[in-house]
Amino acid sequence: MPNAVRRPATRAGPGSERPVISVLCGAGDRPPLLERLAPVADIRYAEHAREALPAADVLLAWDFAAHTVRDGWDQADRLRWVHVAAAGVDRVLFPELVQSDVVVTNARGVFDRPIAEYVLMCVLAHAKGLYRSRDLQRQRHWEHRETANISGASVLVVGTGAIGRAIARLLRAAGMEVKGAGRTAREGDPDFGSVLASSDLAAYLPDADYLVLAAPLTPQTRGLIDAGALSRLKPSAFLVNVGRGACVEQAALRAALAEGRLAGAALDVFESEPLPAGDPLWDAPGVFISPHMSGDFAGSLELLAGQFIENVHRWTSGQPLRNVVDKSLGFVDQAPDRNE
Numbered sequence: 049m050p051n052a053v054r055r056p057a058t059r060a061g062p063g064s065e066r067p068v069i070s071v072l073c074g075a076g077d078r079p080p081l082l083e084r085l086a087p088v089a090d091i092r093y094a095e096h097a098r099e100a101l102p103a104a105d106v107l108l109a110w111d112f113a114a115h116t117v118r119d120g121w122d123q124a125d126r127l128r129w130v131h132v133a134a135a136g137v138d139r140v141l142f143p144e145l146v147q148s149d150v151v152v153t154n155a156r157g158v159f160d161r162p163i164a165e166y167v168l169m170c171v172l173a174h175a176k177g178l179y180r181s182r183d184l185q186r187q188r189h190w191e192h193r194e195t196a197n198i199s200g201a202s203v204l205v206v207g208t209g210a211i212g213r214a215i216a217r218l219l220r221a222a223g224m225e226v227k228g229a230g231r232t233a234r235e236g237d238p239d240f241g242s243v244l245a246s247s248d249l250a251a252y253l254p255d256a257d258y259l260v261l262a263a264p265l266t267p268q269t270r271g272l273i274d275a276g277a278l279s280r281l282k283p284s285a286f287l288v289n290v291g292r293g294a295c296v297e298q299a300a301l302r303a304a305l306a307e308g309r310l311a312g313a314a315l316d317v318f319e320s321e322p323l324p325a326g327d328p329l330w331d332a333p334g335v336f337i338s339p340h341m342s343g344d345f346a347g348s349l350e351l352l353a354g355q356f357i358e359n360v361h362r363w364t365s366g367q368p369l370r371n372v373v374d375k376s377l378g379f380v381d382q383a384p385d386r387n388e
Contacts, residue, residue: 067088069090072094081354130150133356136265152373153371154373163214165218168218168219204253205228206229206246224258228244230245253281257286259288260288261290274300278300278309298329311334
C-alpha cells in the first residue's frame, strides 16, 4: 500500500478538498471533453506514471497506458481511484494495487456491440470465403466455389460478461446455435440458453464449429486454450479471439494452424503487442489479424471520456461509482455468474 492511501475510495465525500485527477496518456493522445471537469477537479496530464501519480486522488489510465501504472506505484501518495478506459483491467491488477484500498473501475458497456459486430464479421468472412475471394481477385483469377452457411452452426463463447452476451445475442440473431462457458453451469440463461462450466471446457470443444474467446485475463483464463484444448477442436473449427492474447498459447496455435488441425482464426489480441513482424501468424493459413481494434469505432473516445466524466460527478457528489471492478476476480461482478 503506497504511503497514505487509506481513505474510503468509492466517493469523494462532503467537505473533501478539491481533488486532483491525473490523466496518463500519450502527448498527442489526450482524451476529449475533460475540460468539463474543471469546475469540480484539477486536471493534469502526464506521459509517465511516475509523473502522474504523486498528489493524485484519481488516475485515468487512457487507452493502452494502463500497463505503466505499476512503474510509478511507489509515487502514489494519496491515490483513491483508478479508472481504466478499457474493458480489460488485467494490466493494473498487480499485487500492490489489488491489496490496497484503491478502487478500480473500467469502461464496461462501451465496447460490447462493436466487438460483437467484429465477431459476426469474422464468422461471415470465414464462412463465405471472403479472404480467399480477395486473394483470387488480386490474381485476377475466376474460381467458382461453394461456401458455408452460418445458420445452425455451433458457437461456444468463452466469457459470459457483457461483451460475451452481446456476441451471443448477435450470433443467435444470425441463426447460430450459441452456448457460453462461464464460472457456473446453468440452463435458461437469457442470452446463451445453456452456460457450461469453464472447468469442463475440454468436454465441449469437439462440438464447436466456432470458438469465440471473450473472457478477461485472469489466473483461470491464462493459457486456457493450450495444445490440449486445440487438439480437441475439429479440424474445420474456427477460432476468434477478442479477449486477451494470453488466453491462448500462441505457439500451440501456430502449430495447429501450420499442421492443418484448425481451419483458421481471427485474432485481434496477442501475447505480445504489436505482433512482431517476423511472427509466423502473419502468414498462417486461414488467419485474419487486426491490431487490437475490435472494439474501436468512430466516436468511441467521446463515449469513453463521457463515461469517466459521469463517474467523476458521481464521486464528487458522494454517490457510489459505477463499473467497480472486483479486484479479486479481475472484472465487474454486477450479478452472480454474469460477468466472467
